[in-house]
Amino acid sequence: MLTISKRGEMMPASPIRKLVPYAEAAKKKGIKVYHLNIGQPDIETPKMVLDAVRKSDFSVLEYSHSAGNESYRKKLVQYYRSVGIGVDYNQIIVTTGGSEAILFGFMTCLDAGDEVIIPEPFYANYNGFAVEAGVSVIPITSRIETGFALPPIEDFEKVITSRTKAIVICNPNNPTGYSYSRSEMEQLKELIKKHNLYLFSDEAYREFTYEEKQVSAMHLQDVDDNVIIMDTISKRYSACGGRIGAFVTKNKAVLDATMKFAQARLSPPSFAQIAGEAAVDLPADYFNTTKEEYRSRRDLIVQRLNAMDGVFCPNPGGAFYAMAKLPIDDSDRFCQWLLENFEYNKSTLMLAPATGFYGTPGLGKQEVRLAYVLNRAAISAAMDCLEQALKIYPGKTN
Amino acid sequence: MLTISKRGEMMPASPIRKLVPYAEAAKKKGIKVYHLNIGQPDIETPKMVLDAVRKSDFSVLEYSHSAGNESYRKKLVQYYRSVGIGVDYNQIIVTTGGSEAILFGFMTCLDAGDEVIIPEPFYANYNGFAVEAGVSVIPITSRIETGFALPPIEDFEKVITSRTKAIVICNPNNPTGYSYSRSEMEQLKELIKKHNLYLFSDEAYREFTYEEKQVSAMHLQDVDDNVIIMDTISKRYSACGGRIGAFVTKNKAVLDATMKFAQARLSPPSFAQIAGEAAVDLPADYFNTTKEEYRSRRDLIVQRLNAMDGVFCPNPGGAFYAMAKLPIDDSDRFCQWLLENFEYNKSTLMLAPATGFYGTPGLGKQEVRLAYVLNRAAISAAMDCLEQALKIYPGKTN
Known part of the structure; x- marks a missing residue:
């Protein structure tokens, strides 16, 4: 019989995708x-x-080096130095998006059956890469009441087994926008040292912090062999379609093994490596304008959300996401209803139900993620819609 | 302990890579x-x-659709029609190079422990993708004496077990240059029908055939659900660095499952999709010039090789590779010796030892792969070197 593999069956569909037909119908x-x-x-x-x-x-669009163009990697050294990270160019493997960096990390460091701890809610595609690598994701819950701060270290300790090989963090966080403090990072460092774990640090949103500078996993001392940064230019320079990321570590054995995976797929995309290399030469104040724009959007969206009856939205310190708790029965149902049964001023909004970001079944039913990737006028109009919607949604809970 | 995964250990290094330091030293x-x-x-x-x-x-380098831009996929329908393949645009998933198409096929259709039969010698990176998917490669040997024709179907039958899920072919073949005949393809068809196997057909070199037109796996009747084409623009348009390929099948369940893998990594590279889309509009005679160039190189290299004492090189019908049997003790040693201990007219040549293309240990020790990716003058000079080298190589066998 022609069958689909178990991992093909297990592979999660995008949690947002099921809403797309409803958005199309609304349009x-x-x-x-x-x-x-x-x-x-x-x-x-x-x-x-x-x-x-x-x-x-x-004149010839050639394969690049499997680790990426040397000129680009050397330029990246300069970039990393500018954010307080000292690495050599041969400690960087240029990847096809941050996605491939995550997959490489799972493939190189984890075996089928191994466990990786991830604070939830988390970037849903970690689940997919875990399925590809046959790895079990063990979620530990961070809570909206604390603004999605790092869960207590005891919560990590409780789930560590002999199969636990790594912790994944995303900092600043997608979907919560939370930016880990120096003290939280130091706690993580003690944990990975104590249990000899890898720390996979997804730092896609490094520049987008609004209170304090990001603390990179590579700012931590004495854990050079434990830390792997999964990076990408996608959000940093609004270059998502380039598919250029980076796998960065000082662990020589990990680098050597990962290079074999990199060689198997030959090379990362050539055109976008040129883009990435040029981006390092952007003026030093480049991020200021972008950050100010995101900050003003964040301020607006958080203020509007908290002004709505029964809504709670902690102030996110980074990235461009906010998580809000809404007075609703079920976020999947609500998000579908917004597209299928609601309009206000001939408009509606599409949100990401938080259920897709939790590993623990049942969590996130009252939460949604809002990406503030639209300008203030659009955000304002969208918040008008949401405010009206919450007044009439049949599944309203309070 | 921080350990590398078993698959990280098992992952084969590029068989050519170990020679690179010797090439650099020679330069x-x-x-x-x-x-x-x-x-x-x-x-x-x-x-x-x-x-x-x-x-x-x-103005914004955006993610594309996870299956690739719709406009590009629709253009690809046109391209496939031009080579006698009728597919709908939603039967195509644009991938990051042919590499990702192969990985997707393994991930979607095969479970860890499953077996895939591949005629050897074969493209060495299939081994890597098999390790990533936890799949066992079962090689069956094609022989230089027959020009690397398809091994007898009985050889396939002998190794088919309950774990066998697929056969991989590369047609025209890398590394042998062999182009499967209509009759061989029909035999494969009967085999996959009889045993309900997938046929993964890597058709990266489709246009480069010098005797007869390529017979695509999608030219076969009644096996729509079995056939998956792994495709790429890399060789077709000399666009290797673009990293654009395609995963093509009419099997709906396979497409649906593969889309989940495609969504997890978000999208294929945007810049090179533009390149790929433009390429479909190249004039109909575009390949003629390229093919004539490759054909004249092939004729030269095959003639030069067979004129050397003790050398045998079957005439390859496609791709841009030739495999030759040399009167040497060990192709790895010989290729290293060429770089380390030999020069003629201040020149030498770098070849790929065939050992890396065989799954059966010990095979390929007298064979090398030659890619005729240099112009005739360079090929001629390289053949002068080889001719001289074979006269003085200490490990010469006859």
Whole structure:
């Protein structure tokens, strides 16, 4: 019999995807849909970055080095130095998006049956990469009441077994926007040292912190062999379609093994490596404008949400996501209802139900993720919709 | 303990990579190295294809659809029609190179412990993807004496077990250059029908056949659910660095499951999708020039090889590789010796030892793969070197 593999069956579908037909149907009815559901920024890719590709001058679109162009990796050394991370260019493997960096980490460090602890809610695609690698995700819950701070270290200790090989953090966090403090990072460091665990640190949103500078896992001392950074230029320069990321570690054995995975797939995309290399030369104040824009959006969305009856939204310190608790019965049902049964001023909004970000079944039913990737006027109009929607939603709980 | 995973340990290193330091050392000594070891064509990427990217006009480098831009997939339908393959655009998932298409096929259709039969010698990276998927590669031997024709079907039958789920072919073949005949393809069809197996057909070199047109696995009748094509624009348009391929099947269940893997990694590279889309509009005679060039190189290299004492090189019908049997003790040792201990006219050549292309230990010790990706003058000079080398190589066997 022609069968689909078990992992093919287990592979989770995108939690947002099931809503897409409803969004399309709404649009067909002439309703404007504000997309606060996705992590695709509306910020323009810096012209200088796109121009580097457009002005490129070569006649053969060749494979690059499997670890990425040496010139790009050397440029990345400069970039990492600017954020207080000292690495050598041969400690960097350029990947096809941050996605591939995560997959490489799982493939290189974890065997089928091994366990990886991830504070939930977490980036849903970690589940997919875990299925590909046959790895079990052990979620420990961070709570909206604390703004999704790092769960107590005892919660980690409780679930550590002989199969536990790594902890994954995303910092600043998608979906919560939480930015881990120095003290939380130091606690994690003690934990990984004590139990000899890898720390996979997804730092896609490194630059987008609004209170304090991000504390990178590579700022931690004495854990060089434990730490692997999964990085990407996608959000940093609004260059999601480039599919350029980086796998960064000082662990020589991990680098050597990961290079074999990198060689099997030959090379990361050539065009976008040119873009990434140019991006490192953006003016030092490049992020200021972007950050100010995101900050003002965050301030607006958080203020609007907390002003609604029964809604709670902690103030996220980073990334461009906010998680809100709504007075609703079921976030999947509510998000579908918004698209299927609701309109206000000929508009509605699309949100990400938080259920897809939790590993523990049943959690996130009253929570949604809002990506503030639209301008303030659009956010304002979307919040008007949400406010009205919560007044009439049949599954309202208080 | 921080350990590398078993698959990280098992993951094969590139069989050519171990020779790279010797090539670099030779170059440092001022020796010119003719690279006949790699599949990176020297043919220029069509200007029209590069220009499509250079003239692209967008302001945000966005994620594309996880299956690739709809406009590109619709264009690919047109391309496939031109090679006698009728598919719908939603039967195509655009991948990050042919590499990802292979990985997707293994991940979706095969479980850890399953077996996949591959005629050897085969593209070495299949081993890597098999390790990633936990799948066992069962090689069956094709022989240089027959020009690497499809092994007898009885050889397949002998190794089929309850764990066998798929057969992988590469047609025209890397590394042998062999192009499967209609009759061989029909035999494979009966086999996959009889045993309900998937046929993964890597058709990266589809256009490069010098005697007869390629017979695609999708030209076979009544096996729509069994056949998956792994495709790429890398060799077709000399666009290896674009990292754009395609996963093509009419099997709905396979498509649905594979889409989940595609969604997990978000999207294939955006820039090179533009290139791929433009390439479909190349003039109908585009391949003629390229093919004539490759054919004349093939004719030269095959003639030169067979004129050398004790050398046998079957005439390859496709791709841009030739496999030759040399009068040597050990192809790995010989290829290293060429770089480390030999020069002629201040030159030497780099070849790929065939051992890396065989799954059966011990095979390929007298064989090397030559990629005719250099112009005729360079090939000629490289053959001069080889001829001299075979006269003085200490491990010569006859």
